[in-house]
Amino acid sequence: MPQTESPQITPILEAARAAARTLATTPTGLKNKALHGIAAALRGSASEILAANAQDLAAGTENGLSAGLLDRLTLDAARIDALADAVLEISLLTDPAGEVVRGSSLPNGVRISQVRVPFGVVGVIYEARPNVTVDIAAIALKSGNAVVLRGGSAAENTNRVLVGLLQAALSQVGLPAACVQTIDPFGRAGATELMQARGHVDVLIPRGSAGLIQAVVTQSTVPVIETGAGVVHIFLDESANLEWAVDIVHNSKVQRPSVCNALETLLVHEAAAARLLPAVLAKLTESGVTLHGDERVRKIYPAAVPATEEDWSTEYMGLELAVAVVDSLDDAIAHIRRYSTGHTESIITNDIVNADRFLGEVDSAAVMVNASTRFTDGGEFGFGAEVGISTQKLHARGPMGLPELTSTKWIVRGSGQVRA
């Protein structure tokens, strides 16, 4: 593996492997003690964190980052508190390492059991979201994995401070600081090495824009878990409850438009369009949402601007929404199959048959009935925090928490048995 022989990040990967071997046999109690130290450090050093974050925000504004990206980059006292709370929540969760998934005795008396074990070394490549640094470090620590982080340069100052706090908290309880490392100083070359470090990195998780994920997927020789990109749909069925439609569409689009579970395309059954669209879209307009509608939408709601083909596959990550009228549930499912990134889709309906068809035939990480798409989230699902939301089918799908950062091994106990 010539790439991994490079002098650049090899020492970091070797330190990560050594740290991972230590973590694999570290009792849960000590890992929890480290998590409490991390939470305390976050609250105790809030001003230091915010100062570094202010630098990044200033630079980001200067470099013309979008409102969505700036929101993802922003930390404030409340968000730091929420981060510390998430870390404490993770300390309360069951340690997945050592969990017996299944087991049996074979006819010959050999006993087999499948047991959860940490991956070992987890690489994460993400964009300018400082909260990801803490979430992932905490989840990796609790699940017994060492992490090598490559954050976006736009968050470089914030992440440097955060990683420093994390490493100090680890050392304080006698765990290797190398359980959490950053390769940001190595720039793009470091990221490329990380993607090629097969055998040194057990799994690589890209978290961010579709472009970032595509780049990692195509360049990486390390097994990858894809996350994030979400062209999220809601379908308002003929029988949809008006109040639910208004509230769920508004919440899905407006509550936090910059994240991957936010609504991007609204589909409406033609038989319900006139009944539902005026109120649903008016509430969005009140909140400053730009609507991209097809012709039938604009007949009902002329304020919508004409939608282009591109709109149906766009993840706006802001206060914009594509809206189309469809003839049937089948057309809605066909539209979703064509344009969805397989993240989250929701149907608003009172028809149990249509609900079950939607749940069964839409092939996405999360499929919903009469609920906001914003619920596809590790915290909401009770995972404490999340590594990301997997939109691939391999290993993990949907919000990834602690068990999703483990592998398994088969333990086989015999008493001299041989195969006949």
Place this chain on the structure above:
Amino acid sequence: MPQTESPQITPILEAARAAARTLATTPTGLKNKALHGIAAALRGSASEILAANAQDLAAGTENGLSAGLLDRLTLDAARIDALADAVLEISLLTDPAGEVVRGSSLPNGVRISQVRVPFGVVGVIYEARPNVTVDIAAIALKSGNAVVLRGGSAAENTNRVLVGLLQAALSQVGLPAACVQTIDPFGRAGATELMQARGHVDVLIPRGSAGLIQAVVTQSTVPVIETGAGVVHIFLDESANLEWAVDIVHNSKVQRPSVCNALETLLVHEAAAARLLPAVLAKLTESGVTLHGDERVRKIYPAAVPATEEDWSTEYMGLELAVAVVDSLDDAIAHIRRYSTGHTESIITNDIVNADRFLGEVDSAAVMVNASTRFTDGGEFGFGAEVGISTQKLHARGPMGLPELTSTKWIVRGSGQVRA
């Protein structure tokens, strides 16, 4: 994805996707009916299969295939019967699709459940093992997946006959023949397209030599599950029972030397080498095993030829074995960490502390105490048959049966809830 726009295999992939959508909603009973038809067709057409296999064997002998490869390629009446039995066994297993993995009610009353769903379209690239064609087709069918197969050219005649039988049996029960397709006629170009068919193929499984797997891993943009390559170790601890050592080592090496769970390297504690090696190695010699020993081994058993550095990382797949004396359990674990491919390792010991250390510290898909390494097998584990043995940590590790060919999706049921 320009490659997937190629006229070559795109129609096959589209047919596979359509077949996968049908399979996803096909009742288990009908899938089982198809499996019974397949088993009957195998037995009923044994002579046709053996005639095609004889052509492949003749060509293989002419092309100088190794004894191990010829063994993998060989079908006979007994192996065809065993294949049919495996298919029937799969029909008796629980259908993994629809299994609820976990679920809960969130504080706000939203109900979430994680349900197993088929991957969709599974690609398999393997070498000249006709049994793989049937095993994988049956497991994929039962788990609701369409498969696109790329077998080794050395088995081309056998596989053509087998795929024809499979498709006829599928059609007979009204299932799409495209549930099982081969791209062998497209040669290497077809295989390359398959590896690049991201979005059209949900998971790609290479099954065969380390070279094949490495090629797929580095070229594929489709998520891959690595299988197979096994530099398998047994460590004879100081307290090893002599009879168990003799029988387990012999069985692990000799019972079927051409497969990936066969023993390749034997390590012996120096304090037990003189007690154990003469009998253990003599029985191997009787069976025609060539022994590659280090100096300390050759002092005790001069018949061994000198081992080279290369031997420690060689998967012989034949009647050869590398043998080394180590000073301690720690040295044995260090040797395994350095040279193992993470497939299967076994310790022969009466010492419970050493057994637990070996099970805990050796990071392989299967770790064993006092059992033959040949037990790492889907059939032995009760999976009915196996897609292969995963040696990666992502998604599946060890023998892969039905559940390993599924993904999951989150079903979220609300009654108007929005996120606060």
